[in-house]
Amino acid sequence: MVTDKVLITIIGATLILFIYWFFLSKKEKEIKILNNEVDIIVNGGYSPEVISIPLGKTTKINFIRKDSTECLSEVVLGDFKIKRELPLNQKVMIEITPKKKGEFEYSCGMGMYHGKIMVK
Amino acid sequence: MRNLTKKTFPIKGMHCASCVRVIENALSKVEGVTMANVNLASETATVTFDPQKVNDQTLASAVANVGYKAGVEEEIKTEDEDKIQKQKELKNLRTKALVSLFLGSLIVWGSFPGLMNTAPEILKNFYVQMILAIPVQFWAGLQFYKATIPALRHRTANMDTLIAIGTSTAFLYSAVVTVFPQLVMELGIEPMPYFDVSTVIIGLILLGRYFEARAKMGTSEAIKKLIGLQPKTARILKNGKEIDVPVSEVAIGNVIRVRPGEKIPVDGEILEGESSIDESMISGESIPVDKSKGSLVIGGTINKTGTFTYKATKVGADTMLAQIIKLVTEAQGSKAPIQRVADLISSYFVPIVLMLAVATFVIWFDFGPVPAFLFALLNSVAVLIIACPCAMGLATPTAIMVGVGKGAENGILIKDAESLETAHKINAIIFDKTGTLTYGKPVVTDVIARSETTKQSQSERSLRSARDDILQLAASLEKGSEHSLAEAIVNKAEVEKLVLSKVEGFKAIPGHGVEGMIGKNKAILGNRKLMEKEKVDITHVGSHLAKLESEGKTVMMLAQNGKLLGLIAVADTVKDTAKSAVQNLQKMGIEVIMITGDNERTAQAIAKLVGIKRILAEVLPDGKEAEVKKIQAEGKIVAMVGDGINDAPALASANVGIAMGTGTDVAIEAADITLVSKDLKAVVSAILLSKKTMKTIRLNLFWAFGYNIILIPVAMGALYPFFHILLNPIFASAAMALSSVSVVSNSLLLKRVKI
Numbered sequence: 001m002v003t004d005k006v007l008i009t010i011i012g013a014t015l016i017l018f019i020y021w022f023f024l025s026k027k028e029k030e031i032k033i034l035n036n037e038v039d040i041i042v043n044g045g046y047s048p049e050v051i052s053i054p055l056g057k058t059t060k061i062n063f064i065r066k067d068s069t070e071c072l073s074e075v076v077l078g079d080f081k082i083k084r085e086l087p088l089n090q091k092v093m094i095e096i097t098p099k100k101k102g103e104f105e106y107s108c109g110m111g112m113y114h115g116k117i118m119v120k
Numbered sequence: 121m122r123n124l125t126k127k128t129f130p131i132k133g134m135h136c137a138s139c140v141r142v143i144e145n146a147l148s149k150v151e152g153v154t155m156a157n158v159n160l161a162s163e164t165a166t167v168t169f170d171p172q173k174v175n176d177q178t179l180a181s182a183v184a185n186v187g188y189k190a191g192v193e194e195e196i197k198t199e200d201e202d203k204i205q206k207q208k209e210l211k212n213l214r215t216k217a218l219v220s221l222f223l224g225s226l227i228v229w230g231s232f233p234g235l236m237n238t239a240p241e242i243l244k245n246f247y248v249q250m251i252l253a254i255p256v257q258f259w260a261g262l263q264f265y266k267a268t269i270p271a272l273r274h275r276t277a278n279m280d281t282l283i284a285i286g287t288s289t290a291f292l293y294s295a296v297v298t299v300f301p302q303l304v305m306e307l308g309i310e311p312m313p314y315f316d317v318s319t320v321i322i323g324l325i326l327l328g329r330y331f332e333a334r335a336k337m338g339t340s341e342a343i344k345k346l347i348g349l350q351p352k353t354a355r356i357l358k359n360g361k362e363i364d365v366p367v368s369e370v371a372i373g374n375v376i377r378v379r380p381g382e383k384i385p386v387d388g389e390i391l392e393g394e395s396s397i398d399e400s401m402i403s404g405e406s407i408p409v410d411k412s413k414g415s416l417v418i419g420g421t422i423n424k425t426g427t428f429t430y431k432a433t434k435v436g437a438d439t440m441l442a443q444i445i446k447l448v449t450e451a452q453g454s455k456a457p458i459q460r461v462a463d464l465i466s467s468y469f470v471p472i473v474l475m476l477a478v479a480t481f482v483i484w485f486d487f488g489p490v491p492a493f494l495f496a497l498l499n500s501v502a503v504l505i506i507a508c509p510c511a512m513g514l515a516t517p518t519a520i521m522v523g524v525g526k527g528a529e530n531g532i533l534i535k536d537a538e539s540l541e542t543a544h545k546i547n548a549i550i551f552d553k554t555g556t557l558t559y560g561k562p563v564v565t566d567v568i569a570r571s572e573t574t575k576q577s578q579s580e581r582s583l584r585s586a587r588d589d590i591l592q593l594a595a596s597l598e599k600g601s602e603h604s605l606a607e608a609i610v611n612k613a614e615v616e617k618l619v620l621s622k623v624e625g626f627k628a629i630p631g632h633g634v635e636g637m638i639g640k641n642k643a644i645l646g647n648r649k650l651m652e653k654e655k656v657d658i659t660h661v662g663s664h665l666a667k668l669e670s671e672g673k674t675v676m677m678l679a680q681n682g683k684l685l686g687l688i689a690v691a692d693t694v695k696d697t698a699k700s701a702v703q704n705l706q707k708m709g710i711e712v713i714m715i716t717g718d719n720e721r722t723a724q725a726i727a728k729l730v731g732i733k734r735i736l737a738e739v740l741p742d743g744k745e746a747e748v749k750k751i752q753a754e755g756k757i758v759a760m761v762g763d764g765i766n767d768a769p770a771l772a773s774a775n776v777g778i779a780m781g782t783g784t785d786v787a788i789e790a791a792d793i794t795l796v797s798k799d800l801k802a803v804v805s806a807i808l809l810s811k812k813t814m815k816t817i818r819l820n821l822f823w824a825f826g827y828n829i830i831l832i833p834v835a836m837g838a839l840y841p842f843f844h845i846l847l848n849p850i851f852a853s854a855a856m857a858l859s860s861v862s863v864v865s866n867s868l869l870l871k872r873v874k875i
Contacts, residue, residue, distance in 0.1 A: 005486045012482035016475045023471035025273040063312020069267035070329065071278060071510075076453060076517070081536060083453030083517075087205065093191070110513030111463045112278045112470075113271075 030118060033059055042075070043067040045113050046106075049102060052118040065089070074109030077117070083092045083109070124154060128166040129179075131158060132189040139188065140369055141349035146186045150178055159368040165190065206337070213330045216260040219828045220323030223252045227316045244297040253315035257291050261322045277470040279510050283300040283325055285474070286504035290318040290849065293497060293852050303728070309491045314498070321505055328857025335864040338871075339518050342525025343452065349401055349420035354385035357429065365439050367419075370480050374432045378423045386419040386432045387439045393428030402440065403797040404531030404805075446617060447533050447794075452525045456537035458817060459516040462824075466509045473507040473832070480836045486835075495837075498849060502835040507828060510860040515820035518867035523813030526870060531796035532806045539792035543776045543810035548738075549705055550748060550755035552770075553716035553723065554779055555763050557800070558692040562604055564612040565673055567591050567691035571663045572666050588618060590686040594678050595623040597645050598635050601628055605674060608690045633676065643680045645688075646739060651677050656684050672718075674724025698730045700836075701800035706731070708807065711756070715739055715747055715770075744770035761803055805875040820863045 021118045031038070031048040036057060041047045042065040053059040063075055067084040080096050098104070098119040107114045131143060140158045143165060147156035152173030158165045167179060176192040183190035215502055230236055230243025264287070267280035294313030297304055344350040353364050356376040367385045370376065375391065378384055384397070394412035399405060399421045408424050411417060417430055420441040436442065437461075453716035455463075477500040484496035527534050534540050554560045569586035571578055578586075595613030598606035599620055613620065623636040632653065633646015644654055648665075651658050654677040658665070666688060668675045679682060680848045702712050715736040716723050723737035736747050742760075751758050760767065760774035763781075768790040772779030779791035781798030785857050795802040835852055841843040 001663045006125045009482055012478050015478045019471055019478070022275055023277055023474075024468065032811065044267065045274030045276045046270070049274070067270055068263065069278075069280060070333065071267070071280075076455070078453070078455030078459075081450040081454040083449075095395070105463075107463065109517065110510055111459075111466045112509060112513060113274075113276060114467055 009096050028116070036060060038062065039064060039091075040115070042067060042072050044069075046115040049114075050116045050118065053096075053098065055098055055101055055119050058095055061094045061096065063092045063094065065092075071110050071112050072108045075106060076109060076111075077104070077106045079104040124168050125171045126168045127165050127167065127179075127192075127623055131163055131165050131183060132161055132191065134158075134188060138371070142186050143183060143197050146182045150174060150182045153179075156364075156575050159366070180850060185834065186699075202378060202833055205354060210330065210333055213333065217323055217326035217330055220256045220260045220326060223256050224316060224319035224323045227252055227319055231313075231316050233632070246294075249313060249315045250295060250298050253291060253294070253319050256319040257287065264322075273686030279508070281470060282504045283321070285477075286501045286849070287318045287321050289497065289504075290314045290321070290501050292316045293554040294318065300420070307491075307493060309494060312766070316426065317498075317849045319392050320850045322778050323360045324850075324857045325505075325852040329863045331857075332514075332518055332864055334412075335579065335861065335868055336514075336518065338868050339521040339864070340452075340525070341871075342522075342528055343448055345401075346441070346448060346528060349441060351383040351385045351420065352430075365504040368436070370432050370435050372432055372435055375429055376432060377427065377429045378417075379427050380423060380425055384417050384421050384423055384430075384841050385420055388417055388419075388430040388432045389647050390417060390428050390430045392826045393426055394607060395428050398424055401529075402444065402531060404529065404835060405797045405799060444528060444533060447535065448524055448528045451534050451536050451540075452521050454520075454536035454538065456516055456520055456541045456815075456817070458541055459537075459819070462512045462516060462821060463808055465825075466512050469507070469509045469512070469828075473503065476832065476836065477501075477503040478678075479858055491721075495846075497767045499835065502847045502849040502852045503832060505836040506831045506847065506850050506856055508824070508859045511824035511827060512821070514860055514863050514867075515632045516817050517822045518864050519816045519820060519870060522867050522870040523809060523816070526873070526875070527806070527809050530802070530805055530809075530875060532802060532809060533794040533796065534806075535794075536706050539773065539776060540810050540813055542757070543759065543793065543807055544814040545778055546759040546807065548711045548713060548751055548754075549759045549761065550713045550715050550751065550770075550774070551732075552715055552760075552762040552767050553718065553726060554692060557714065557726065557760055558694050560692060562608040562674070562690045562692050564591075564608050564688060565691045565693070565768035566687070568661075568664060568687040568689075570661075570684055571687050572686075573664055575848060576733070587686070588679055590615065590688065591616060592600065592618045592620065593638065593643055593685070594645050594676070594688055596623050596638060597626070597643055599623065599679075600626045600636075601634050603628075605676065605690045606634075609676075609688060638680075641680050643678065645676055645678045647676065651679065651684070654679065654682065654684055656753060658684055661687060670721065670725060672729075692726075693790050694729050695798070695800055695801045696724060700802050702730045702732055705807070708804075710807070714742055714749065716739065739768055742769075745773045748773050778806065808875045809873075812870060812875065816867055820866055823866070824859065824863055827855075831855060 013040040028050045030050045030052050031065065033051050033053045038051055039062045042063055044067055045084055063086050065072055070086060073086055074083060075086055082093055082094055084094060086092050101119050104117045104119065105114055106117060134140065144156050146151055147165060151667045152170040153167055155168040156165060156680045166753055180190045180192045183813065212587060226243055227249045229239045230249060236244060264280045264284040267278065268284040271278055281597045293316045297311045297313045351367050354367050354675045355362050355377050356365055356370065357377055362377060370386050372470050376385060376388065390411055390413050396408040396410050396430050397417060398408045399418060402418055402421055415545065417561065419439045480503050481496045484499050485492050488495040520540065523540055524534050551557050563827055565588040569590055571586055591613050595610050595618065600623065621638050623638055626634065626636040629650065630635050632650040633644060635644040637640065644650060656681060658677060665675055673689040675687055675689050678686055678688065678875045705712050711734065712732050713734045713736060714732045715725065716741060718737060720737045723735045727735045739747055744767060748758055748760055757775045759776040759778055760770050761780060762771055763779065768809040769795045771779060772790040776793060777791045778793045778795060780795045793806050795806065837846055
């Protein structure tokens with residue numbers, strides 16, 4: 001029985017490390033938006049998740065939700081005072097003209113899924 | 121009959137009603153289009169066409185040919201379609217919840233100790249239980265998998281991940297026990313499935329989501345009401361004829377007729393007629409407002425009694441209602457600083473719960489009582505199910521939605537969530553005097569005849585006639601003057617229906633007053649300096665003068681042929697609600713300060729009337745900002761209340777800038793809160809609303825965090841060593857479902873709060 005316990009402990013510890021690595025130490029690639037327009041697919045998260053856009057220029061961000069999860073049915077760009085419903089399989093265009101440089105988070109209505117807008 | 125399609129899509133580049141015509145014509149000319157309707161306010165076109173002949177491209181190029189851009193690819197669903205879709209989703213959710221709970225309860229009946237003795241044999245059969253559990257797991261519970269799998273691809277985990285893993289664990293274990301009972305028997309465990317756990321959890325969580333979604337729809341009611349205020353048509357007068365047109369076609373300068381009971385289509389100025397207008401939906405003021413020629417009217421408000429015509433001054437996105445809708449939508453989309461902590465925690469929350477669930481399994485397996493495997497399994501499932509990140513995510517935004525909406529219904533327009541949050545912390549409030557605490561318009565307050573100053577006894581009647589004579593003479597003199605004090609005197613004479621005399625040789629003496637000949641008599645009206653100059657004896661009215669001046673009034677003396685006839689005092693009057701508003705603010709523990717360009721004595725007089733103890737007098741308009749900063753330097757969190765135009769820099773530098781009653785323009789950049797009405801009660805209401813909203817948010821966060829902090833350890837078995845208490849996963853799911861519903865419901869309670 002002791003071997004069972006040792007085995008379970010080792011598997012458990014490995015699993016915990018794996019969860020930490022898998023969810024908490026990921027690094028998202030930053031996608032640079034050059035043509036002032038980007039489609040973000042909403043499906044289990046946002047792809048691309050991190051976009052970089054230029055300061056002072058208007059960028060169109062088209063959110064297209066393909067995931068029926070209730071949580072994702074709204075997108076909130078708090079720093080830009082935008083909260084929009086995302087009807088399933090429809091393109092919802094949001095125009096932003098950033099006036100400040102920096103990192104601005106956006107998320108789903110409940111703050112579970114996150115993305116980032118880098119203004120450079 | 122051909123099959124026609126209707127499509128609504130956005131149009132870019134429109135700025136006037138003529139654009140509407142141009143685009144409509146262009147679209148109508150396309151072969152196959154039967155109807156085209158363009159709306160300027162919403163910047164959309166709705167086209168009915170034959171899909172065989174017309175495609176998106178033809179529509180887009182027709183619009184492009186006349187110089188605009190059509191977003192044909194972004195079809196807009198109407199409000200109704202969205203509503204129908206939402207209701208369909210809700211119904212679907214409810215069906216799934218009820219079917220799951222029904223099947224789950226059959227399994228509970230057949231498996232729960234004590235209860236199972238009353239159940240028919242068939243329900244006790246593990247295979248039957250499995251058959252009942254399959255649709256719950258893979259039909260009703262499909263949405264959890266559908267959300268989990270794409271999320272995992274993004275290396276993200278959410279609420280659904282926890283439920284999918286938790287219920288799948290219970291289901292798979294039960295399936296193994298049912299099909300291969302000898303496997304667990306070899307481990308010394310009685311082969312007992314837990315289909316009741318997997319099904320009831322799914323049923324309860326879906327039921328919780330159903331109630332949560334229904335409650336969440338209630339949080340956006342205020343904005344829907346505002347949108348519903350927008351009128352659809354307007355009755356324009358053109359060449360002497362009345363034509364009904366869609367409100368989107370009304371242009372600036374159009375003359376519109378409004379009859380009793382009708383909605384006013386756009387903002388404008390009354391040209392003819394008078395009426396009383398119900399503006400409660402915009403200003404929160406329940407008493408209808410009387411309007412006549414020259415008064416401003418607001419689109420979306422309701423005309424009560426009279427018929428009038430007015431000239432449209434603001435249309436489309438510039439109307440007050442459109443600006444309010446924009447402001448409220450933006451505020452509801454903004455984030456309160458208090459939410460940052462919740463956001464940060466919820467982004468780490470689910471992975472941490474997953475790690476805790478694994479740790480729970482290991483600890484119970486290694487150190488738990490026999491059968492350790494079962495304890496480990498059920499407790500780790502309980503941990504996965506009890507964790508509720510949704511409650512944390514919903515705590516702040518739902519309260520902000522309801523709070524901002526409630527404000528808008530009461531004429532309190534809040535710029536963003538941060539302003540709403542800061543307003544509850546203020547401990548000093550600075551009121552600009554003129555136009556904020558007072559009406560900002562001088563009126564005649566006292567008329568004193570010479571006979572009153574000389575202790576002569578006289579009848580009430582002769583006294584009144586003496587006062588009327590003074591007012592009549594003074595008003596006759598001032599008729600030619602443009603001074604604001606003169607206007608007050610002339611207005612008063614008009615109210616008293618006095619007939620003015622003809623004045624010859626009128627002369628204004630700057631800094632002194634006016635003079636003129638009435639008949640053969642020389643009359644003068646002015647201040648002390650003028651009396652001294654004309655050598656008029658005023659010694660016997662000295663005490664009256666001092667008294668009136670100490671009350672903050674401007675006193676003018678009237679003399680005829682070198683002899684004093686009487687005094688007229690003029691003052692800006694305090695708003696009716698000023699005193700009670702100041703008192704209420706002081707009761708909240710807020711220091712009330714008055715700022716004014718007036719001299720100390722006038723300022724003191726007004727301050728005394730409304731109960732303000734601290735005054736900042738003789739402050740020039742450009743010095744107000746510095747005064748705000750000085751008070752902030754005392755460590756105070758300052759709100760500044762002003763008119764939003766002259767006080768813009770001071771409003772911007774205050775922690776919370778509150779702009780009051782600014783006509784039809786609500787888009788004031790400098791103000792954090794704009795009050796539609798001029799009533800000072802609204803200032804108290806705004807601060808009260810902020811306090812109540814923050815209280816709701818705190819209670820929500822306390823509940824959401826407290827719930828997770830207390831119940832996750834309980835689910836892990838923290839109470840077991842002391843009290844032998846463990847959390848059944850079924851109860852865990854009930855608690856979880858209840859927690860997010862209770863947070864949303866608590867936010868909805870804000871609607872009932874009195875402000």
